[in-house]
Every structure is written in structure tokens, then in C-alpha cells.
Amino acid sequence: MSATPSFTPVLAPGAPERMAVIDLNAVRHNVRHLKTEIGERTLIAVVKADAYGHGAIEVGRAALEAGADMLGVAHIREGLSLRRAGIDAPLLAWMHTLNSDFSRALTGNIELGVSGWDLDAVAETAQKVGTRAVVHIKVDTGLGRNGCTLADLPALLHRAREYEEQNLVTVRGVFTHLAVADEPARTETLTQLEAFNAAVNHVRQAGLNPELFHIANTPGTLMHGQEAIPEELLGNAVRVGLGVYGLSPISSHDPEDFELQPVMTFQTFINSVKEVPAGQGVSYGLNYRTETPTTLALVPVGYADGVPRVASNAPVRIYPAGAQAQTYQVVGRIAMDQMVIDLGKPGLSDPEFGYLGAPVVLFGNGENPSVTEWAEAAGTINYEIVTRISSRVDRVFIDESTSTSES
DSSP: OOOOOOOOOOOOTTOOSEEEEEEHHHHHHHHHHHHHHHTTSEEEEEOHHHHHHTOHHHHHHHHHHTTOOEEEESSHHHHHHHHHTTOOSOEEEOOOOTTOOHHHHHHTTOEEEEOSHHHHHHHHHHHHHTSOEEEEEEBOSSSOSSSBOTTTHHHHHHHHHHHHHTTSEEEEEEEOOOSSTTSTTOTHHHHHHHHHHHHHHHHHHTTOOOSEEEOOOHHHHHTTTBTTBOGGGGTTEEEESGGGGTOOSSTTOOGGGGTOOOOEEEEEEOOEEEEEOTTOBOSGGGOOBOSSSEEEEEEOOOGGGTOOTTOTTOEEEEOOTTSOOEEEEEESOOOSSOEEEEOSSTTTTSGGGOOTTOEEEEEOSTTSOOHHHHHHHHTSOHHHHHHTOOTTSEEEEEETTEEEEEO
16 A cells, blocks of 8 residues: 655745645556556546646646546537647547537547437538547446437447448447446446446447447446456446545545545635634624634635535644644634634634644645545535635645646
8 A cells, every 4th residue: 555645734935825736746646556457458537627626737647647548528628628738648528518619629639429419410510620530429327317328329329330431430439427336335337337238239230349448437447346346347448537636436445545645735824813702603603602712713715715615513734833733623604715713722822823824724635634524524525525626726736847836
């Protein structure tokens, strides 16, 4: 098991007041480890939603440097942003609307997931543009969202074969998405695998010869070979999102159990420290009152920064100058721009204790609170916590070959 790097707060002069510190070294570690886990299979690193809030361009480059074979995004515009940044690696986008810009996707060499009407729209665009579209056919094997049903699949494959014969389309892949792989004991994953295998048989009977078959997401990839998730689930390619960012999709497992390193650390600085009496109400609704005289510290982030408003009692770790770091809980309601910490005793506003201006970490690696702890406090999942961190929070990228750089 690899050790998680220890955390050192960012204290450089001119450091942003609020920052999501993105460790690109951890991205590389995670991708290399995932490549080891899947062997010779193709690794599609998913960087949709600005790489789950981590910065798609920087994370995409780091993932490719570490051995990722392709990048995956939801929207064409996300793929075009990567292309404008000079990333020319294979790239797949799979979520389209009637207003999607298929023309720019094709001229930008973006592969497209299709599952119905979009195949016809892509083929029509390919004819207009004068290029051949590369597509991956998405099958709904039980999730009930995007994807072609097994009942409609033969007709879709027939059209795909016709478009291939017209040199408008190349079917490079077939894929689906898992519904309950994060609950590895559930049998629905095996049912989806059976449905996917049936879909692959339909594909071959239609005379198509795709190169890639991808079904496993992060939980399917990490848990293959255990419980109801067989090795066969990995196909010859996997799409990994959360694992790239060093987070666990399995509630009973920490990232360290999978030898993953968390990538994002959310840091700011205490901007006010003051003494209050017993009975002092804190924040909107006054649903928290101090039991004894104490010191309150103000943390200048709130729900406008992506911090869940409902996450009262979530943990933060404060690094006062000259004193040992300690973990506290948020008290009272989280507001748009701020939240409050009860330091537990009076007198700590004295400058000698070093709380004013002290770094405070909401979540991160090492001994800091985890993203999962914040998710539990908010009644949600770790995916949402990192993805929702807003653009008001500067991304600061840590790279082994460079010093800290701001977004």
C-alpha cells in the first residue's frame, strides 16, 4: 500500500484567499496504479465537469502523461476546450442534445457516443463536413438513462452498418454504464453484464467490428474479481472518473484501501477570531448557542464557494502558527460566504495563539478531514463535494516539475 503524502499548508506570499490545491503528482500516481490494475486494457480517464472540479486541462495532461490512453467528457464543448488547450489525445464525448455542435466535434477529431437519433445527426454532419465520424454505441443495460435499449438496438446497428458502408461512420466502441457497482454485493451488475454481452452479440451479427468494449466505471474497475463483479466486467477498456481523483466510490473503503491518493485539498485562512460569552447565538436561525464563554473563528467560505449549506457539524482542520493543528466542527448554519468554528475555550483570540490568518483545511489528504466526511455531513456523495467547488475558489496546481501555479 502506498503512503498518502503528508500535508503542508500553502503559505506563500500572495496565495489566494480561497484555494483548491490540486496535486497533479497524485493524479499521476492514481493513473499509474489504475493502469497496473487493468493490465493491457485501454484506460479512459474521465475529465467531465472540469475534471470533477479539479481542472480538466491540467488533470487531462497529467493523466495522459501517466499512461491514460483516452480522455472522456460528457459534452462536446468540454472536449473542444481540451482541444483548444492543445490536447490531441483520443477523446470521447457522449451526452448530446439537438443543439450539440457535431460539426465542430468532427473537425476537432472528437469521438462521439451515440444511442439513437444522434447517430443519424452525426452521419448527416459527417456527410456535410466531408469527414468520417468515429462513434461508440451506448447501450442501456439496466440503468434506464442514456443509451439504446436492447429492443431498439438491432435497428440502430443496421443504420450504423449502412453508414459505415457509406464511409460516413466508423463504429469504434460499444459501451454501457453500471447502476450499482458501488454496492458490489448486488446482483444487478451481473445482470447488466449479461445484457451487455447480448448487445455485443447483436453488434457482431450486424457485421460491425468495434475495437473497444467498455462497461466498468471506477467502482467496477476497483472491485473487479470481488463479490458480484467478475474480471469479465473490465472488457478491454474501462472508464475511470472518481478513481483518477483519488477518491473511493465504495462506502466501506477508504482511498488508501485501493492505493489511491486524494488530489484536491480545499484550503482558506481564518479571517476573524473573537471572544463571546456563554449563550451566544451563531449564524442564521441561531440554532447553535455557545455553552460557555469561548472563542469563535470565522472561515471565509460558504455555499457560494460550493460548500454545502446543510453540512453543519462538518470537520475542518486549523493550523495555527506555532501550535499543533487540530480538527474542529462547523457550528451553526453555513452562509453564502462564511462559516463559524467554536474553538472550545476563551482567550484564543490573543495573537500569541496564532489563529488569526491560520490556514484552515476543509478536506484533503493526510490528517485533514476527508471529502467523504464532508459528504456524510451533507447527506450526499464525495463526487458532489469536489465537483461543486465553485470558480470563486482558485485552483492551485502542485506539480513535481514546477512550483505552485494558480489558475
